[in-house]
Amino acid sequence: MFQLFLIAYRNLLQHSRRSLLLGGAIAGVTALLVFLNCLSSGVKATMLDSALTVATGHINVSGFYKVTAGQSAPLVTDYKKIEDIVVKTLPDLDFVAPRGRGWARLVSDQGSMQVGMAGVDIAHEPRLPKVLKLIDGKLEDLAKPGSVLIFENQAKKLKVKVGDSMVFSVLTPRGTNNTVDVRVVGIAEDMGLLSSFNVFVPDVTLRSLYQLAEGSTGALLVYIKNMKDIPKDIDLLDKALRAAGYSVMDRESKAFWMKMQAINREDWTGQKLDLTNWEDEISYISWTLKAIDGIALVLTLVLLVIIAIGIMNSMWIAIRERTREIGTLRAIGMQKTRVMAMFVIEAFCLGAIGTAAGVLLGCLGAAGLNVLHLHVPEGAQFFLMSTTLKFAFEPARILGAAAVITLCTTVISMIPSLKAASLEPVTAMSHIG
Amino acid sequence: MNRMKLKHMLAMALLALATLGQAAEALSKDKMVELLKGIDIRVRSSGDYKALVYLESREKDKPDIAQEAIVYRRDVDEKLMILFTKPKTQAGTGYLRIDRNLWYYDPTVGKWERRTDRERIAGTDSRREDFDQSKLAEQYEPSFGGEEKLGNFKVWVLNLKVKDGVDVAYPIVKFWIDEDTGNDLKRQDFALSGRLMRTSYVPKWQKLYSESKKAELWYRQEIRIYDEIDKANSTLVIIKSVDLNPLPENIFTKAWLEAKSR
Numbered sequence: 069m070f071q072l073f074l075i076a077y078r079n080l081l082q083h084s085r086r087s088l089l090l091g092g093a094i095a096g097v098t099a100l101l102v103f104l105n106c107l108s109s110g111v112k113a114t115m116l117d118s119a120l121t122v123a124t125g126h127i128n129v130s131g132f133y134k135v136t137a138g139q140s141a142p143l144v145t146d147y148k149k150i151e152d153i154v155v156k157t158l159p160d161l162d163f164v165a166p167r168g169r170g171w172a173r174l175v176s177d178q179g180s181m182q183v184g185m186a187g188v189d190i191a192h193e194p195r196l197p198k199v200l201k202l203i204d205g206k207l208e209d210l211a212k213p214g215s216v217l218i219f220e221n222q223a224k225k226l227k228v229k230v231g232d233s234m235v236f237s238v239l240t241p242r243g244t245n246n247t248v249d250v251r252v253v254g255i256a257e258d259m260g261l262l263s264s265f266n267v268f269v270p271d272v273t274l275r276s277l278y279q280l281a282e283g284s285t286g287a288l289l290v291y292i293k294n295m296k297d298i299p300k301d302i303d304l305l306d307k308a309l310r311a312a313g314y315s316v317m318d319r320e321s322k323a324f325w326m327k328m329q330a331i332n333r334e335d336w337t338g339q340k341l342d343l344t345n346w347e348d349e350i351s352y353i354s355w356t357l358k359a360i361d362g363i364a365l366v367l368t369l370v371l372l373v374i375i376a377i378g379i380m381n382s383m384w385i386a387i388r389e390r391t392r393e394i395g396t397l398r399a400i401g402m403q404k405t406r407v408m409a410m411f412v413i414e415a416f417c418l419g420a421i422g423t424a425a426g427v428l429l430g431c432l433g434a435a436g437l438n439v440l441h442l443h444v445p446e447g448a449q450f451f452l453m454s455t456t457l458k459f460a461f462e463p464a465r466i467l468g469a470a471a472v473i474t475l476c477t478t479v480i481s482m483i484p485s486l487k488a489a490s491l492e493p494v495t496a497m498s499h500i501g
Numbered sequence: 502m503n504r505m506k507l508k509h510m511l512a513m514a515l516l517a518l519a520t521l522g523q524a525a526e527a528l529s530k531d532k533m534v535e536l537l538k539g540i541d542i543r544v545r546s547s548g549d550y551k552a553l554v555y556l557e558s559r560e561k562d563k564p565d566i567a568q569e570a571i572v573y574r575r576d577v578d579e580k581l582m583i584l585f586t587k588p589k590t591q592a593g594t595g596y597l598r599i600d601r602n603l604w605y606y607d608p609t610v611g612k613w614e615r616r617t618d619r620e621r622i623a624g625t626d627s628r629r630e631d632f633d634q635s636k637l638a639e640q641y642e643p644s645f646g647g648e649e650k651l652g653n654f655k656v657w658v659l660n661l662k663v664k665d666g667v668d669v670a671y672p673i674v675k676f677w678i679d680e681d682t683g684n685d686l687k688r689q690d691f692a693l694s695g696r697l698m699r700t701s702y703v704p705k706w707q708k709l710y711s712e713s714k715k716a717e718l719w720y721r722q723e724i725r726i727y728d729e730i731d732k733a734n735s736t737l738v739i740i741k742s743v744d745l746n747p748l749p750e751n752i753f754t755k756a757w758l759e760a761k762s763r
Contacts, residue, residue, distance in 0.1 A: 180730075240693065245671055247696040279693070
């Protein structure tokens with residue numbers, strides 16, 4: 069076997085120009101695939117990070133409360149009882165955070181914008197201090213009623229700094245206008261797209277704005293120790309909540325606000341609970357991830373076809389050039405399978421070296437761009453979920469991509485190799501040209 | 502010293518007289534309710550009502566938006582429909598009130614959405630109440646706010662507070678009512694928190710004879726609404742024409758509005 073590798077290696081060296089061209093093409097395709105994989109992983113990491121900070125837990129026990137059949141509010145009443153059920157039911161629970169939910173017009177002296185409000189009790193939010201990077205102000209001040217924590221981009225748009233006053237204007241669940249004056253206590257670093265339209269306020273402020281009772285919240289954000297257990301834990305919660313007499317809605321992979329129209333059309337009143345996971349809550353933006361993966365797949369397929377044609381063509385030429393050599397090898401006793409293996413190994417070596425170079429090139433490119441913190445134009449921010457270009461490295465995904473390309477080049481080389489192996493020694497030896 | 506005392510006493514007497522005078526001019530509760538009922542009755546149509554409305558909204562850092570809509574009303578049945586006709590991108594969208602629900606129709610997606618009865622109309626500062634019949638006496642409890650001059654007009658100022666159990670967009674309203682005509686000329690709407698949300702001026706009132714009512718029907722021909730939170734925003738509402746002829750019987754239906762967008 070070693071001899072076959074040696075022959076393959078020497079052949080590649082002998083036809084260095086052809087090997088370089090073909091290997092370069094393989095390296096290019098691999099680099100592109102690795103680059104797109106890193107981008108997709110980066111988008112996913114940013115999305116997960118910002119979603120779990122701003123909008124959702126690993127699992128959410130949320131719900132809707134309807135005073136009349138036509139008017140629903142994203143509310144969970146008497147949430148302490150539900151929190152107890154969650155704590156008792158989930159064995160791998162990390163922590164539970166009640167979060168108020170609202171949608172408001174935030175107005176400063178210089179501008180205004182529509183924002184999603186997350187009503188937090190900062191004492192019950194162990195994750196926030198770890199992940200929110202404050203540029204200015206103090207996160208602890210968010211415990212004071214009438215405070216607000218915004219993100220960098222929002223501060224720029226509203227032209228405010230820490231200490232400035234703003235007004236939240238909302239419609240209460242009964243359709244009455246209400247406002248509350250707030251003071252900016254902190255400005256945090258942007259965390260992707262979700263942080264462009266979400267802000268944090270103390271839960272008491274949100275409750276007073278919406279005229280809500282003490283024991284109600286928007287959702288219970290449940291964080292568990294192992295994300296792989298999410299489907300299993302949702303099933304456990306579903307059973308436990310139903311057993312406790314709660315009405316639980318059928319699972320639907322949509323963010324809570326996307327369900328409100330349909331719920332408003334349903335003829336029921338009172339409380340219904342809804343169980344979602346983090347992917348459901350950001351389903352309206354996760355299509356971008358699928359789009360990046362889709363583009364990567366299509367591009368790779370197209371380029372793989374081109375490479376396959378290149379490999380086959382190159383092998384045909386090699387076989388034609390080495391027909392007499394094949395004939396001689398067969399005449400001195402080399403088996404057909406070994407002849408075939410000789411050519412397949414040559415293609416494998418070319419593929420392996422090419423993809424290795426491609427992985428290196430793609431990773432270097434992604435790492436280089438990561439270091440530069442390139443700013444993403446506003447139009448592309450929606451697509452890439454971030455204000456700066458971010459790449460993440462998932463070794464399994466990268467090695468998988470390299471393996472697929474190497475495998476393809478090897479498999480495709482089997483067709484001409486089979487042809488070479490099937491040559492009769494006499495015919496091959498007498499081949500001219 | 503005596504002179505000083507005399508001056509002080511004189512000042513006190515004048516103040517007492519002024520207070521007495523003001524108290525004498527204060528409107529009684531009944532009179533205020535009567536004024537509000539007067540407005541409600543004046544704008545109420547006992548037959549059908551159709552008005553062509555021009556809406557112009559201004560927002561900071563955004564181009565002005567002009568829209569045209571037709572407002573259909575059948576006050577007896579509390580029916581209301583607003584159908585947008587201009588610009589082309591908005592044509593066919595509409596609001597329809599069925600019972601206590603306001604429905605919004607978007608022809609681009611062909612779907613109806615249930616909206617709150619008290620939300621902004623077509624993204625402007627106007628509300629459904631600005632186009633609908635008036636129910637001031639039914640919804641609010643008035644208290645006297647004084648007598649003022651508003652430009653050349655002598656006006657009564659009424660402070661209105663929403664009655665218990667009634668849902669309105671603005672729970673506190675300040676009203677400036679023309680003493681001569683009884684028409685409101687200015688209105689300030691406050692949020693539940695007491696913050697001023699918007700100020701509206703009604704520089705033009707119009708009237709026309711209603712056959713079904715056997716009396717004159719009044720309407721606010723021009724309303725200028727200023728957003729007091731987002732100071733740069735404002736909306737102009739002009740009622741270009743009013744038609745009191747009977748409307749088709751089946752007009753206040755989802756199907757009718759949908760058909761208009763086809």
